[in-house]
Amino acid sequence: MPSVKVLNQVGKEVGEIALSDAVFGIEPSVPAMHLCVVAYLANRRQGTQSTLTRAEVNGGGRKPWRQKGTGRARQGSTRSPQWRHGGIAHGPKPRKYKLDVNRKVRRLAIRSALSSKIASDSLVVLDSLQLEEIKTKEVVKVLGAINAGKKVLFVLTEDDDIIYRSSRNIPGVNVDRVLGVNVYDILNADTLVIVKSAVEKLEEVYA
Secondary structure, eight states: OOEEEEEOTTSOEEEEEEOOHHHHSSOOOHHHHHHHHHHHHHHTOOOOOOOOOTTTSSOOOSOSSOSSSSSSOOOSOTTSTTSTTOOOTTOOOOOOOOOOOOHHHHHHHHHHHHHHHHHTTOEEEESOOOOSSOOHHHHHHHHHHTTOOSSEEEEESSOOHHHHHHHTTSTTEEEEEGGGOOHHHHHHOSEEEEEHHHHHHHHHHHO
């Protein structure tokens, strides 16, 4: 059963917490994590790209010159793909990139991502994270105290508007709650910072 130190907001050790093997101590499944990351990035795509075909471009209704006798290649429209200002052949059209992932695979991927952070010593547990007012400087102090990397993901038990608004101007810092956390954000973070109550919630949900 893996265990990690519990730190406070000023970076001092205030205890230790034993983590569940079922959530933080499994052998990471690379295929499951890869599948979830690919699906996450695909589902973020809007799919609104579009080009005009020869049927959709304005003009080109009249044959530019007669079929025979001019010495030039035969042409039926000035909006054919080979013409300047013509339509696009086989160009992109609006489409959905949505990919679905099996629920069991998603849960396995989350557990694998969390376990990989423990294995790489990139997980920090805070006893609590509370700010009295919206102040970016306070979040920067916390990051410095715990020696966090450039990219940090805070995982909270519930939404906290003060923490979110205090950290949104810091490049590479994201804030999420237990039920909204995803594999991509976990793997993309250099340091995963989880509040102690959120650890218990993660174990409750994913064990």
